[in-house]
Amino acid sequence: MTPNQKTVKPLLFILLTLTTLGLMAQPEANYDETKVPKFSVPDPLTTFSGEAITDSQEWEEKRKLEIYQFFEKQIYGKVPALLDEYSFKVIEQDNQALEGKAQRKQITVGLKKNNRTLNFNILLYLPNGNEKAPVFLGYNFHGNHTVTDDPNVIIPEAWNENNADLKISSNKATEASRGVRMHRWSIDKMLDNGYGLATVYYGEIDPDKNDFSDGLHSLFYAEEQTKPKTNEWGSIAAWAYGLSRAMDYLENDTNISNVIVFGHSRLGKAALWAGATDDRFSGVISNNSGCGGAALFKRKFGETIGHINNSFPHWFSESFKKYSNKEEILPVDQHQLLALIAPRPLYVASAVEDEWADPKGEFLSTQYASKVYGLYGKKGIDLTEFPETDRPIQQTMAYHMRSGKHDVTAYDWDQYMTWAETFAK
CATH class of the missing domain: 3.40.50 (Rossmann fold)
Structure with missing residues (x-):
């Protein structure tokens, strides 16, 4: 073995180890909507085997558990x-x-x-x-x-x-x-x-x-x-x-x-x-939860799976690291996490200056999860356009985009209490 070969093999091992751990240098965060990749949103009402779900009983019996088990084993980790x-x-x-x-x-x-x-x-x-x-x-x-x-x-x-x-x-x-x-x-x-x-x-x-x-x-x-x-x-x-x-x-x-x-x-x-x-x-509120919370992974906007696993390797299961910078192979997305909460009331909130958390991705998650709420006769987010800032949408599933930065404010709490009075109290 030549001296160069002796050097290359340990380097390859180190690179392989760093890649496995998700500790390689990460691409710069994207904040340009024109650079969001084309992606397919997994249908919450189609099972992994391709079977269509048409009512809440089928959701409970066939689809909900398989989604839950994937998130449990491959993303957040099992107790x-x-x-x-x-x-x-x-x-x-x-x-x-x-x-x-x-x-x-x-x-x-x-x-x-x-x-x-x-x-x-x-x-x-x-x-x-x-x-x-x-x-x-x-x-x-x-x-x-x-x-x-x-x-x-x-x-x-x-x-x-x-x-x-x-x-x-x-x-x-x-x-x-x-x-x-x-x-x-x-x-x-x-x-x-x-x-x-x-x-x-x-x-x-x-x-x-x-x-x-x-x-x-x-x-x-x-x-x-x-x-x-x-x-x-x-x-x-x-x-x-x-x-x-x-x-x-x-x-x-x-x-x-x-x-x-x-x-x-x-x-x-x-x-x-x-x-x-x-x-x-009885209800769930997500405030500026971003990547690994309410935002869609597959948009690769702001913080990504690679970024979060690199910066916070302890937050998710070790098995989640195989999806770092490979969102396209992930068979679920975060709208399906929101759907697991149905039919209980759910409020997702964003802040307009909090691009790292991808406010649009958080909003789209509520849209895509709404069809599961519909199975139970509950109203989700049916607005097709990105909502105006400081104009809350309050149904069983609620959403608002607040002025300002990544924080919790009195405005947020005012909306949560108003919503809870009708839907979650």
């Missing part, structure tokens, strides 16, 4: 087993919180598997004066104490991503970050309109870093296992699982009538998967 035990403990309660406007509870949820445990805290506000209230359940990004300036809300101890603007350093939340994300949670307005809020810091379920050693996954490992198997869950599926474990408590709280699951950005992806996997959620 490997059942828990051995779980528990709930109300660790703090004040019936006159927020100047008497709310009842506040803080509940520790305990999960146990293979003699290993994980705990996370739910912050719950319920409006005073209501016998029962509907509740929005959603994750927050940096700790329950960031969504309110309420001094009694517990600061999490779990790993936290550093953020100078939010006064988080050394991967640890402190008192300095209390209330820094209040603008994303219209808590007073929720309470005034008869809604409650339940929120959880997502890092208590699974810290958002490419390390499967210190979150929910590790409870389920066999001896010497250090990461999920190829078709097992990534972080998005773990966060969705955590939402369902929060629901285990909420559905038994006698002051709660129903629960609408909500999520923004990566946590919007988790909310959609939670809604697809757990029909106890």
Whole structure:
């Protein structure tokens, strides 16, 4: 073997490994509609074997399960087993919180598997004066104490991503970050309109870093296992699982009538998967969820499968990496994820400046999923043109394109509460 041959073989091995892991340099993001490739949208009402679905019973019996199983095994990943035990403990309660406007509870949820445990805290506000209230359940990004300036809300101890603007350093939340994300949670307005809020810091379920050693996954490992198997869950599926474990408590709280699951950005992806996997959620809201959320993969607009697997290799199952930069061979698309939530109410929201999340792709997903809602006699999105900015479409399936950037605003919450009053309350 020549010296050149000795060099080439290791290089080929490295390139092959990087390609398999989805870690090769990614093409620049496309923001030009004229460069969106021609693609075929998989028909949600035609089975993988080519059989046409004509009614809701056939959908339930023949099509829904095969779509669900594909997403479960090839995209988000399968939960490997059942828990051995779980528990709930109300660790703090004040019936006159927020100047008497709310009842506040803080509940520790305990999960146990293979003699290993994980705990996370739910912050719950319920409006005073209501016998029962509907509740929005959603994750927050940096700790329950960031969504309110309420001094009694517990600061999490779990790993936290550093953020100078939010006064988080050394991967640890402190008192300095209390209330820094209040603008994303219209808590007073929720309470005034008869809604409650339940929120959880997502890092208590699974810290958002490419390390499967210190979150929910590790409870389920066999001896010497250090990461999920190829078709097992990534972080998005773990966060969705955590939402369902929060629901285990909420559905038994006698002051709660129903629960609408909500999520923004990566946590919007988790909310959609939670809604697809757990029909106890009475409604689902996806806010700017983008690639791997509501946006169509096959448009290759903004963030793509290659980009997301390269930047966040822990979010999806390992098996999903084979579709990096190969959207054309994927036999499903995200409108079918939305369809799995039917006939329950679903709201998808975009922001006009959030091109990375592909607002048009999010809108088209709602259009293509609407035919499944139609099987149940529910109204989806029948608008053929891209909607005007700040002009919501509110049916059982709802959509709006908001002015502004990637964020959650008071405008968004106003639309969600108006919609929930009719369709999801």
